Amino acid sequence: MPPAIRFDVLTLFPGIFEGFLSESVLKGALATQKIEIRLHNMRDWAEDKHATMDDRPFGGGPGMLLKVDRVVPAVEAIRYQQEPAGRLLMFTPQGHCFGQAFAEELAAEQRIVMLCGRYEGFDERVAEILKPEEVSIGDYILNGGEVAAMAVIETVMRLIPGVLGDENSHRFDSFSTGNRILDCAHYTRPREYRGFSVPEILLSGNHAEIAKWREENSLQRTKEKRPDLLEPVFSDPTLR
Numbered sequence: 001m002p003p004a005i006r007f008d009v010l011t012l013f014p015g016i017f018e019g020f021l022s023e024s025v026l027k028g029a030l031a032t033q034k035i036e037i038r039l040h041n042m043r044d045w046a047e048d049k050h051a052t053m054d055d056r057p058f059g060g061g062p063g064m065l066l067k068v069d070r071v072v073p074a075v076e077a078i079r080y081q082q083e084p085a086g087r088l089l090m091f092t093p094q095g096h097c098f099g100q101a102f103a104e105e106l107a108a109e110q111r112i113v114m115l116c117g118r119y120e121g122f123d124e125r126v127a128e129i130l131k132p133e134e135v136s137i138g139d140y141i142l143n144g145g146e147v148a149a150m151a152v153i154e155t156v157m158r159l160i161p162g163v164l165g166d167e168n169s170h171r172f173d174s175f176s177t178g179n180r181i182l183d184c185a186h187y188t189r190p191r192e193y194r195g196f197s198v199p200e201i202l203l204s205g206n207h208a209e210i211a212k213w214r215e216e217n218s219l220q221r222t223k224e225k226r227p228d229l230l231e232p233v234f235s236d237p238t239l240r
Helices: 014-021 024-031 068-079 100-106 124-130 146-157 207-225 227-235
Strands: 005-011 035-041 087-097 111-115 133-136
Touching: 005 014, 005 068, 005 146, 014 024, 014 035, 014 146, 024 035, 024 146, 068 111, 068 124, 087 124, 087 146, 100 146, 111 146, 133 146, 207 227
Parallel strands: 005 035, 005 111, 087 111, 087 133
Antiparallel strands: none
8 A cells, every 4th residue: 555645855954854754653654654755865956066056146145045957957856756746845934834724734645745945045936937835834944944844744744544543633632623722731640749630520530521621621721822823713603
C-alpha cells in the first residue's frame, strides 16, 4: 500500500532534518510507510563548480537572494518526477498564516512539495513563475524555511490515520474541526503533588459528568487564555 501522503522538501540544508526524521512518532510513521518524506538539495541544480545558489539584489540592499534560474528548475524537476505534481508551498513571512484548518485540508492531499528559502528570500520571479501557495507559520523571522517545513509535516502527519496510537487523539486537540477552542486540562499520577490535587470529578468514574467537566473547563481556559477564539464560536451556531 502506498503512503497516505508524500512530502518533498527542497532545501539548501538537508542535514537539518536528520534528527527530526529519526525520532518519536515521525520515525514510526516513516517506518510503517504511513507517510513518505524526500529531501532534495537545491544545490544539485547549480551549474557552477561552487554550487552557487544566491546573488546580490539588483538595486542594492542587505543580504543575498536565491536565484530564480536555480530554484525554478529544481522545483519543476521534483514536481514532475511523478504524478501528482502536488501542492506547492513556499515558506515566506509574507504568506498566509498556517493553522489547524489548513493542516486538515493538506492531510487530504497525496503529495505536498515544500520550498524552503534562506538568506533574504527568493527572487520575486520564483513566485511569479511557479505560483506557489505562500505560507507563514507566524509573524516572526526564521533563518530559513526548514523549521516551518518541520512544523507543517508534524501538524499534517498526526492527522493521517494510523500515525497516532489513539485514532481519536487529534479530534479533541485545540483548534481542531468542531473544537475550535482550547483543549481542557489533563492530569495523570500522582493524584497529589506539592499540594496540588487532581479534580475529584476525574476520579469519579462518571463518564457523563467527566465529559461535562471537560467541556466547561475547555471553555473556561479559552476565555482566560485565548478569548479571541470565542468570537467565531459564538457567532457561528454550528460551533457552539
